[in-house]
Amino acid sequence: MAKVLYSAGISLDGFMTGPGGDMSWLTPYLGPNPQVEALIPQIGSLLVGRRTFDGDDPHKGGEGEGKAFGGGWEGPQYVVTHNPPDTTITDVTFVDDFGSALAQAKEAAGDKYVNVLGAGMGRQCLAAGQLDEIFVGIAPVLLGDGVRFFDLGGGNVKLERISQAELPLGTNLWFKIL
Template sequence: MAKLLYSATMSLDGFIAAPGGDMSWLTEHLADPDPAAEGLVDRIGAIIAGNGTFGGGDPNEGTDKEGAFGGQYDGPMFVLTHRPPAEPVPGITFVGDLRTAVAEARAAAGDRYVNILGANVARQCIEAGILDEVLVFVAPVLLGDGVRLFDSPGGTRVRLEQLEDEPAHWYRVVYP
């Protein structure tokens, strides 16, 4: 069964987007290839994104690298939202609840990863006890404010276990 992986690039001070969800800060940090990131897209069978992430800014907007993983991903995408658009969006499935999104994405992914995009969806997966792994790429910048990698005021501690055969910031989520 497909594992749920939350992957994101964050600033050294823990933000994945600047205030207002601005992703343009990432552009300069995506210029150099990262060996761990390059192999990742082939291991992803489906994506679940939050509506904010889906409708948010793309650091590669207007270029040939626009889209998930610099335009390299071309597969099933599920957007978790209570407000789907009136008109269908080709290649996108809008889903109203987390459990349904996960079930549909796992079925679509087969034995590859379901990649979670968006801090809110990742938090929901942690709270539901269904997130399997976390992969974080750290960009050498301090944003000072914005959307945190994880933000759960009053939340509980989550234990992570580093995966030995993966990059230094790839962890398995350990539930009690």
Template sequence: MITKEEVPMAALLYSATMSLDGFIAGPGGDMGWLNRHLGPPSPALEALPSQTGCLLIGGRTFRGDDPNAGTDSEGAFEGEYAGPSVVLTRTPPAESVPGVEFETDLVRAVERSRELAGERYVNVLGAATAQACLRAGLLDEILLCVTPVLLGGGTRAFEPNDLGEVGLEPLPDTGELWFRMRR
């Protein structure tokens, strides 16, 4: 498990649970598959909500399907996260949302998320936003949990891109697919 001392200040972490065939959401953005296929969390994953200082959420993810909607587990990390969020969207809502800021520019959204996170992680939610951070050289770490199911379609954790090969360094003692970007 990563200790707080090993977490870079306001590191940008893309964390996602994906199917064995690489999808983080099913067809039409369906997230209900998570409840049917998640196993017990690992110690590294159980500690993640307390290590997260801000969520950077893509617009589609913010407006999308929460598999725990209407339950005590609604929200990020099955309701375990209660901190600030920044949503990257082309169309901010007309009315404010408590605890949520909206940004239309990627760099500004990342900067604001890092300010809000302090010395903890900025956890990126949403494949398109994570991929935009990766293309811009802003992503620091990737954490993927693989669930034993083949969804056959939906939103991929990573889409093919023109970046070429991206070097990753495995983080030791996490028990997960947790990597730091090689720079």
């Protein structure tokens, strides 16, 4: 059965994007990351929020632009939206219901991870009790504003650290939801 993993690169002050959804801040921190490279083959599908799907790309201008993990991963993506585009996009399914999208993503992932992309999707998975793990790469930068990695509005979620890795360009933390 698929596990649901929320992953992202964030600033030390907890922002996934800068003001206005800017992701260019992340580009200097996209260097080699052995944990991410080992994780990518374990991902069976993506569950993506529409704002993230349409959003800025830290790989802009490079060969990985517009591709999951900068081109390191290919497979089925399930984008939650009430406004699907008119055109078909290979390997992308637009779904208007979170529960249905998650179920489809889990089925497609098989025994691999459903990787969640986007703050809204991460929050919805956690609220639904469907989030198993969190992987975050913390870049040594303070953004001061933008979209927060988690904005729970209160509450307490207990975590158990699975791993921690210090890298030249930041720190990775991996947690299991208790």
